[in-house]
Amino acid sequence: MSYPHIHQSKLISTIDLLVRDVLFGDIDISQVSVQLSKLYLPLIENYDPALKYMPTIKAFKKSTKKVMDNPHSQTHRWGYYNTNRFIDYLQTHKNSIVTKDRSLSRKEKNHSKSLETDLRISFKKHSRLLFVRVDLFYLKDTMYLVTIADLRRHLTKLRDFIGNKRTCFEGLVYNAIAIEQGHEHGYHCHVLLIYNGADRWKDTYLGQAVGEKWESITDGLGSYYNCNHPANKRAYEKSGTLGIGMISRHDEQAVENAIRTALYLTDPGKTDRYTDRLDQHLKVKLPKMQAFTRGIVKDKKKKKKHSSLNP
Structure with a gap:
C-alpha cells in the first residue's frame, strides 16, 4: 500500500511530521494507525542506506521494524496494539531527536x-x-x-x-x-x-x-x-x-x-x-x-x- 506518485521529499517530510506529532504534539492513536498503514511500506521499499536521514526518520524505521519483527504483528499490521508498541519504541528516540534539533539551531x-x-x-x-x-x-x-x-x-x-x-x-x-x-x-x-x-x-x-x-x-x-x-x-x-x-x-x-x-x-x-x-x-x-x-x-x-x- 503506497501513495501514487508520492515523491521522496513528501514521504520523508510526512514521516517527520508524524514522529514529531507523536513525541511532541497531540495526535489520536487512531490517526497514528492510519498514517503508519500509509507510510510504513513506502519507506521500507524506498529506504536507501547510502543516504543520511534525520533522527526522526531513523527512529520511525527502527521503531516500525521492532514491531514488525514479530510474525503476529506482520499479520495484523497497524491495529491498536501494534500502534501502541510503535509509540513506546519511538519514545526511546526522543532525546536523540531533541539533541539534533538543538544542534541544527546552533x-x-x-x-x-x-x-x-x-x-x-x-x-x-x-x-x-x-x-x-x-x-x-x-x-x-x-x-x-x-x-x-x-x-x-x-x-x-x-x-x-x-x-x-x-x-x-x-x-x-x-x-x-x-x-x-x-x-x-x-x-x-x-x-x-x-x-x-x-x-x-x-x-x-x-x-x-x-x-x-x-x-x-x-x-x-x-x-x-x-x-x-x-x-x-x-x-x-x-x-x-x-x-x-x-x-x-x-x-x-x-x-x-x-x-x-x-x-x-x-x-x-x-x-x-x-x-x-x-x-x-x-x-x-x-x-x-x-x-x-x-x-x-x-x-x-x-x-x-x-x-x-x-x-
Missing part, C-alpha cells in the same frame, strides 16, 4: 553570524552592491520524479556556472545558497547573488536569467520565483524593508535592510505555509552534502567593460 545561528560578517566586509570593499534573490524549486506535477540526488546534481551544475562567472553570473562577487525541504513544496533553494554594482545594475533581468538557467539545468522540471521583480520591490519599498537591488554603502538603512533580507536564508524561524511548522530543514541528504553554502566568487578573467556585462 549551526544556523553560526551561519547567520558568518553570513552577516561576509556581507559587512563586502560593503567595505565595494561602494555599491547589487543584491539579487531567487527562489528555486520544482514543479508540483513532476516533483515525484526528483530525488535528493537529482537536487545535488542540479545544484552542482548551478555552482559550476557561478564559479565560471559566465552569462548571468558575470560580475558576481558573492553568493549564498540555502537548501530546504518543505512539506508540499519539496526540495527548494533560496539563492542570494551579490554583484559588483560598478559592473551590473539590471537586477530584475538577472533574477529572471538565473531562474531560466535553473529551468534549463533541470530539463524543465524546475521553476523559480524572482524576488527582484518590480512588483515585489515596490511592496518592499512601501513597507520600508527594501533590501534587494542596488545598495549603496553610504545608505545605512538600505545596507541594514539588505543584510536583514540576506539573513532570511539562515533564519530558523521560517515556517512551512502548508503545515505552519518551523522546521524546513533537510530530512535526508547525501553524504557530505551541505544544506548551506556561501563564498566569495573570485575573478578568473580580466575585468570587462561595464557595457559588456549589462544587456
Whole structure:
C-alpha cells in the first residue's frame, strides 16, 4: 500500500511530521494507525542506506521494524496494539531527536553570524552592491520524479556556472545558497547573488536569467520565483524593508535592510505555509552534502567593460 506518485521529499517530510506529532504534539492513536498503514511500506521499499536521514526518520524505521519483527504483528499490521508498541519504541528516540534539533539551531545561528560578517566586509570593499534573490524549486506535477540526488546534481551544475562567472553570473562577487525541504513544496533553494554594482545594475533581468538557467539545468522540471521583480520591490519599498537591488554603502538603512533580507536564508524561524511548522530543514541528504553554502566568487578573467556585462 503506497501513495501514487508520492515523491521522496513528501514521504520523508510526512514521516517527520508524524514522529514529531507523536513525541511532541497531540495526535489520536487512531490517526497514528492510519498514517503508519500509509507510510510504513513506502519507506521500507524506498529506504536507501547510502543516504543520511534525520533522527526522526531513523527512529520511525527502527521503531516500525521492532514491531514488525514479530510474525503476529506482520499479520495484523497497524491495529491498536501494534500502534501502541510503535509509540513506546519511538519514545526511546526522543532525546536523540531533541539533541539534533538543538544542534541544527546552533549551526544556523553560526551561519547567520558568518553570513552577516561576509556581507559587512563586502560593503567595505565595494561602494555599491547589487543584491539579487531567487527562489528555486520544482514543479508540483513532476516533483515525484526528483530525488535528493537529482537536487545535488542540479545544484552542482548551478555552482559550476557561478564559479565560471559566465552569462548571468558575470560580475558576481558573492553568493549564498540555502537548501530546504518543505512539506508540499519539496526540495527548494533560496539563492542570494551579490554583484559588483560598478559592473551590473539590471537586477530584475538577472533574477529572471538565473531562474531560466535553473529551468534549463533541470530539463524543465524546475521553476523559480524572482524576488527582484518590480512588483515585489515596490511592496518592499512601501513597507520600508527594501533590501534587494542596488545598495549603496553610504545608505545605512538600505545596507541594514539588505543584510536583514540576506539573513532570511539562515533564519530558523521560517515556517512551512502548508503545515505552519518551523522546521524546513533537510530530512535526508547525501553524504557530505551541505544544506548551506556561501563564498566569495573570485575573478578568473580580466575585468570587462561595464557595457559588456549589462544587456
